Amino acid sequence: MKKLLKLIGLPAALLLSLSLFACGEAPQEKKAEEPAKTEEAQAPAPKEEPKMVKAGFIYVSPVGDAGYSYAHDLGRQAVDALPWATTKFAESVPEGADSERVLRNMAREGMDIIFATSFGYMDPVMKVAKEFPDTKFMHCSGFKKGANVSNYFGRIYQARYLTGLIAGSMTKSNKLGYVAAFPIPEVIRGINAFTIGARQVNPDVKVHVVWTKTWYDPALEKDAAKSLLDAGCDVITQHQDSPAAQEAAQEAGAYCIGYNSDMSSFAPKANLTSAIWNWGPMYVKTVEAVRDGSWQGDQSTWWSMQDGVVDIAPMGAMVPDDVKSLVNAKKAELMAGKDTVFAGPIKNQAGEVAIAEGSTPDDGALLGMDWFVEGVVGTTN
CATH class of the missing domain: 3.40.50.2300 (Response regulator)
Known part of the structure; x- marks a missing residue:
């Protein structure tokens, strides 16, 4: 019997050892997996990069x-x-x-x-x-x-209207000059608003328009302004991109009103204000x-103007206090949402009622405006 055990003892021991090793290995693998699963569950989700x-x-x-x-x-x-x-x-x-x-x-x-x-x-x-x-x-x-x-x-016509109030109050010749780019609704609407403002304070005012058919040509803009000054206009405004018309006005001893940004630095002795954008x-x-x-x-x-996109630049020192008060009062109305710039009755160049009393054109009519109000001297082409 001992001899038999001796013969089988080594393999049996080996089998026993292998059996014990296998039984002990599974718990070790399980213990190693558990922390990994725990760490994975606790890991924060990756942060989403903010959209550029x-x-x-x-x-x-x-x-x-x-x-x-x-x-x-x-x-x-x-x-x-x-x-x-x-x-x-x-x-x-x-x-x-x-x-x-x-x-x-x-x-x-x-x-x-x-x-x-x-x-x-x-x-x-x-x-x-x-x-x-x-x-x-x-x-x-x-x-x-x-x-x-x-x-x-933007409703830049609101700012144009306010600058018209100033121009109509400051003119001595009752002739205002407007250097304009292209005869499109955007420009025509601005000329009309400027004229309405000017004639509210001075019904004898006429606004003379010269078309340059360009957005940016300083030499041409200056020549156009000079032609208006030669015709007796003593306040020059513009729908142009350069300050050339402002410079022409100052050189002639006239007043001017800028556009797009505060142009007072180009004509400090002449610039009354500017209709400005804040995009x-x-x-x-x-x-x-x-x-x-x-x-x-x-x-x-x-x-x-309520949204802060359109405004006027500070008025020059040459503008009387009573004019400043009037303009600031009208600006306050616009800031409060009371937009009566194109409130009827408004006549066209032929003296016909184009906007009836008690009515105001909707945005579609304003955006498509292709006619001049009474008081404008010029054509829409």
Whole structure:
């Protein structure tokens, strides 16, 4: 028996040892797995990176012109200052084929939203928007829209009206000069609002209009202003991008009213005030909507003095206190939402009632305005 045990003892011991090793191994594996499962359950979910917004801007004139593009670029800078936004701009982009090329290149670069800031960019925007349905487009001052295209502008006519009150109060010749770019509703509406304001304080005033058919041409703008000064106008205003008309007025010893930004530094002895833009609030709010997903296409947005997008610059020291008080009172009404600039009765150039007493044109009628009010000397072409 001992001999038999001796013969089988070694394998049995080995089997016993293997059996004991196997029985002891499973708990060790289980203990090793449990902490791993616990750690995995406690691990925090990865944080989602905040969405960055890339915004492109296209300007029709140089950003250093102190005018229209300069004002838009100040708005772009407000967007660029946001920690989650980056911007790019192209300046002095002609309307037409050149703008189409620039729009397309910006879309290819992955811009989330592109702001086209001139009226003549409208058709190129509509064409390029169809090619890039995931890119959002905002067109300034136009009226065409699409699934990924909305348009925007501000009620600058409110500021024009206030500057008209000043001009009508300051003129001695009762002749006001208006250097204007193109005969489109945006410009015509501003001329009308300016004239309405001027004639409210001085019914004998006439507003003489000269068209330059350009947004930015300092030499041509100055020549146009000189022609109005030679015709006896003693207050010059403008819908142009440079301060050239302001300089012409000061050189002639006349008064002037600027546009787009505060132009008093270019004609400190002559500048009464300026109708100004403040695009920052609008641009910031728009890119915020892109970021949070609330931006919508096929919309029209028209910002007012209440929104802080349009205003007038500080009035010059030459403006009498009673005129300043009148203008500030009318501005307070506009700031409170009481917009009666185009409240009837309003007559057209032919002396016919174009807006009846007790009525006010809706935004569609204002956006399509193609006629001059009584008191304007000039044609809409």
